[in-house]
Amino acid sequence: MAVIEVRNLVIEYRRLLRPPMRAVDNLSFEVREGEIVGFLGVNGAGKTSTIKAIMGFQPPTSGSIRLFGMPATDPRARQQVGFLPETALYSPYLTPYETLRLYGELHGLRRHALKAQVEALLEALKIDHKAHTLNKHLSKGMLQRVGIAQALLGDPKLLVLDEVSSGLDPVGRRELRDLLKTQQARGATIFFSSHDLSEVATICDRILILHQGRLIAEHTLSELSGYPGSLEDYFVATVQSGRDALLKEAAA
Amino acid sequence: MKAIPTIWGFFVSAVLAGVCVRLALPVHTQRAETLDAITLYDRSAMVSVMGEFRSSLAGYLWLKTDEYTHGGVRLRPMTEREKQSERVHRASSADALHNHTDETGVIPEPERDPRWLWGDLERHIQPYFDVRHHFHRPVREVLPLYRLMTWADPTFVQGYLVGAQMILFDNKNNLQEALAFLQEGARNNPQSIAIFTELGRYALILQNDPQLAERYLLKAIENGTNWMPENPFEREGLLHAYRWLVLKAYKYGDHAQMRLWAQRGLERFPDDPPLKMLLTK
Amino acid sequence: MSARTWQITRAMLTAGTWETLRRKELYVIAILAVLMVLGAYTFHFFGVRGLEIFIKDVAFTAIGVLTTVLTVFIAARQIPDEVQRRTIYPLLARPISRGQLLFAKWATATFTAGFSFFVLALLTAGLLVSLGIGLKPIFIQYLLLKLLGIVWLCAMVMALSIYLTPPACITLSLILAFGSGVFNRLLLMAHWESGLDALWVNLLYGILPHWDFFDMSKKVVYDWAMAPWWVLGAMAGYAVLNGGLWLLLGWLKFRKQVLG
Numbered sequence: 162m163a164v165i166e167v168r169n170l171v172i173e174y175r176r177l178l179r180p181p182m183r184a185v186d187n188l189s190f191e192v193r194e195g196e197i198v199g200f201l202g203v204n205g206a207g208k209t210s211t212i213k214a215i216m217g218f219q220p221p222t223s224g225s226i227r228l229f230g231m232p233a234t235d236p237r238a239r240q241q242v243g244f245l246p247e248t249a250l251y252s253p254y255l256t257p258y259e260t261l262r263l264y265g266e267l268h269g270l271r272r273h274a275l276k277a278q279v280e281a282l283l284e285a286l287k288i289d290h291k292a293h294t295l296n297k298h299l300s301k302g303m304l305q306r307v308g309i310a311q312a313l314l315g316d317p318k319l320l321v322l323d324e325v326s327s328g329l330d331p332v333g334r335r336e337l338r339d340l341l342k343t344q345q346a347r348g349a350t351i352f353f354s355s356h357d358l359s360e361v362a363t364i365c366d367r368i369l370i371l372h373q374g375r376l377i378a379e380h381t382l383s384e385l386s387g388y389p390g391s392l393e394d395y396f397v398a399t400v401q402s403g404r405d406a407l408l409k410e411a412a413a
Numbered sequence: 414m415k416a417i418p419t420i421w422g423f424f425v426s427a428v429l430a431g432v433c434v435r436l437a438l439p440v441h442t443q444r445a446e447t448l449d450a451i452t453l454y455d456r457s458a459m460v461s462v463m464g465e466f467r468s469s470l471a472g473y474l475w476l477k478t479d480e481y482t483h484g485g486v487r488l489r490p491m492t493e494r495e496k497q498s499e500r501v502h503r504a505s506s507a508d509a510l511h512n513h514t515d516e517t518g519v520i521p522e523p524e525r526d527p528r529w530l531w532g533d534l535e536r537h538i539q540p541y542f543d544v545r546h547h548f549h550r551p552v553r554e555v556l557p558l559y560r561l562m563t564w565a566d567p568t569f570v571q572g573y574l575v576g577a578q579m580i581l582f583d584n585k586n587n588l589q590e591a592l593a594f595l596q597e598g599a600r601n602n603p604q605s606i607a608i609f610t611e612l613g614r615y616a617l618i619l620q621n622d623p624q625l626a627e628r629y630l631l632k633a634i635e636n637g638t639n640w641m642p643e644n645p646f647e648r649e650g651l652l653h654a655y656r657w658l659v660l661k662a663y664k665y666g667d668h669a670q671m672r673l674w675a676q677r678g679l680e681r682f683p684d685d686p687p688l689k690m691l692l693t694k
Numbered sequence: 695m696s697a698r699t700w701q702i703t704r705a706m707l708t709a710g711t712w713e714t715l716r717r718k719e720l721y722v723i724a725i726l727a728v729l730m731v732l733g734a735y736t737f738h739f740f741g742v743r744g745l746e747i748f749i750k751d752v753a754f755t756a757i758g759v760l761t762t763v764l765t766v767f768i769a770a771r772q773i774p775d776e777v778q779r780r781t782i783y784p785l786l787a788r789p790i791s792r793g794q795l796l797f798a799k800w801a802t803a804t805f806t807a808g809f810s811f812f813v814l815a816l817l818t819a820g821l822l823v824s825l826g827i828g829l830k831p832i833f834i835q836y837l838l839l840k841l842l843g844i845v846w847l848c849a850m851v852m853a854l855s856i857y858l859t860p861p862a863c864i865t866l867s868l869i870l871a872f873g874s875g876v877f878n879r880l881l882l883m884a885h886w887e888s889g890l891d892a893l894w895v896n897l898l899y900g901i902l903p904h905w906d907f908f909d910m911s912k913k914v915v916y917d918w919a920m921a922p923w924w925v926l927g928a929m930a931g932y933a934v935l936n937g938g939l940w941l942l943l944g945w946l947k948f949r950k951q952v953l954g
Binding site: 477481484485492494495519521526527528529530531534535537538539540550554557558561564 | 737746751839883885886892895896907910915918922925928929
């Protein structure tokens with residue numbers, strides 16, 4: 162079953178006195194249940210725009226997006242989704258404990274279930290010792306852990322994570338990989354963007370490479386096992402060839 | 414809130430900017446009147462800026478006295494159109510404390526209010542009365558404001574003038590207090606015209622001391638010898654100094670002095686009908 | 695209100711209250727108000743006696759101005775702060791609609807601004823009473839009317855915050871709040887001086903903001919009798935209807951707004 166279903170997605174940004182800028186160009190892909198899919202691309206490739214559209218924050222110019230078979234804008238679809246935005250600064254006047262309680266209640270968790278989940282996640286993300294320190298006194302890495310914890314509230318069936326390892330130290334990244342594997346083991350589907358290709362190579366089942374809003378490559382990690390080089394080499398070569406192809410297309 | 418330090422920063426910057434502006438500008442461009450304020454305020458930039466603050470506070474309290482007297486109900490001058498209209502109600506005093514000339518209420522009476530429910534709501538939410546038969550709160554409640562405004566700005570001449578009147582209005586036996594208040598004003602404003610005229614009037618009418626009255630009135634005229642004040646209180650003070658000298662001479666049958674002061678008064682105020690009339694007596 | 699909307703609102707209210715208490719702006723404003731009242735009272739020691747009305751006037755003017763500024767700042771930051779911090783995304787990633795989020799944020803702004811006003815007013819009233827300056831029962835009506843005003847003002851400011859940048863929203867809100875009395879006078883003058891039809895006056899009156907109609911402080915200062923209770927009922931109706939229209943206006947844009 163397709164957990165995320167993107168069909169012919171086009172996202173354009175209107176600009177004053179200039180033609181609209183196309184951030185995503187006729188993009189189609191699926192993410193199936195239980196998969197971990199890495200969404201790759203250079204800066205400005207259209208990853209965040211696509212993720213925003215998947216989460217219903219960005220209305221598509223055309224095309225369709227469905228989550229669990231429901232339109233992405235339907236709040237019921239988001240009942241089963243956990244989301245981590247890129248570099249969110251959680252309220253500086255709340256503590257991690259209060260932040261997680263807020264998001265947990267918004268998710269619909271109540272009383273004992275809420276308390277138990279919040280405490281478990283604080284412990285799992287190793288922020289329990291800072292649980293009652295104001296967010297404004299936390300480091301960037303700690304805030305990222307708070308963000309990951311809020312995304313995991315409610316045991317979502319789908320995790321959408323934008324730049325998930327941003328701000329984490331090497332130990333934190335390793336712990337994150339273990340955490341994501343644990344989430345997959347309990348049946349969660351994970352769709353994430355990252356610039357850390359070693360992390361992608363370690364945990365992903367499949368990768369999607371986006372360039373200038375277009376999907377230029379889609380492979381399982383096993384398909385790439387025969388490639389003579391690292392995932393980073395493949396990524397750089399693919400993006401360059403994609404760029405060449407687009408330039409040729411433009412010239413023609 | 415980040416705005417609060419910003420507000421304080423703005424306030425401090427404004428004061429400093431005021432000092433700089435004051436330092437840069439010639440003294441005489443800032444203040445038209447030649448009351449003691451010039452010598453007091455324009456001696457240094459900092460005193461000048463603080464002086465402006467004090468005059469502003471005194472002016473604010475001066476405006477407040479009217480609101481206090483009317484229990485928070487605000488009156489306003491009528492427009493020319495309103496003066497000609499019979500529908501607009503003029504404020505009339507219930508106890509002759511005030512002489513409301515061409516004033517009406519800021520909140521209109523129901524019969525000339527085009528607002529339906531809005532008007533009724535405002536009349537219940539804000540202090541309101543029908544200006545035709547309105548009331549005044551006890552004068553005693555307003556007296557501290559005169560004390561405060563002259564304390565804040567000792568050069569605020571009208572505060573002394575009206576304040577002394579209010580002390581007497583509160584209780585006719587308070588003549589000594591009213592005189593003390595006016596004399597304090599005279600000490601703080603030795604160049605004032607109006608205060609000495611008022612002291613002369615008190616001496617003539619309330620103290621029955623014509624010699625003292627003459628001394629005060631002559632001092633008032635001396636203070637206004639070489640200039641014509643723009644300040645309406647001071648200007649009126651100068652005119653009244655001549656009138657009271659004429660009336661004093663008339664009262665004591667000295668017709669030559671009466672005509673002399675009427676003549677001198679008309680040299681300064683050629684169109685004043687009372688002086689013209691007294692000249693022909 | 696559905697149980698789900700109540701749950702969302704309660705969660706936002708709790709977080710918003712913590713934020714307000716920890717931002718310290720309430721303390722700064724309370725200290726400012728106390729200093730202003732005590733400053734006015736110090737004239738007592740310089741020989742100026744009988745200034746009860748003046749002190750009350752200063753106290754209630756301070757409460758009025760500080761409450762307006764605080765309410766505008768609290769309401770104006772609710773949505774834009776979330777967008778700026780990018781926390782709007784994890785909020786909207788939850789199973790809540792944008793309408794529910796807007797409502798919960800409005801309730802949070804109203805509660806925190808109302809709570810701040812209440813604390814400020816009671817603190818000032820306590821200080822006045824301790825200085826021997828009494829207050830009449832109309833003070834209760836003043837409190838209620840101002841709280842109704844905060845309900846309305848938060849709705850207006852939040853709607854403006856959806857359409858405008860935060861500085862523009864704060865500036866326009868303060869102009870509309872502090873200038874409401876002036877606009878209303880201008881309408882009356884237009885009727886008397888230029889013959890503006892009464893129907894237009896009333897229609898425009900309905901559209902223009904009426905923050906000044908939520909202020910009974912002058913009656914408290916001058917010890918007037920209580921107003922009829924239907925006046926508060928009518929103002930409650932205005933706060934709900936007009937405030938509801940502002941929220942609707944905000945929602946019409948917010949529901950399809952591209953965030954970030």
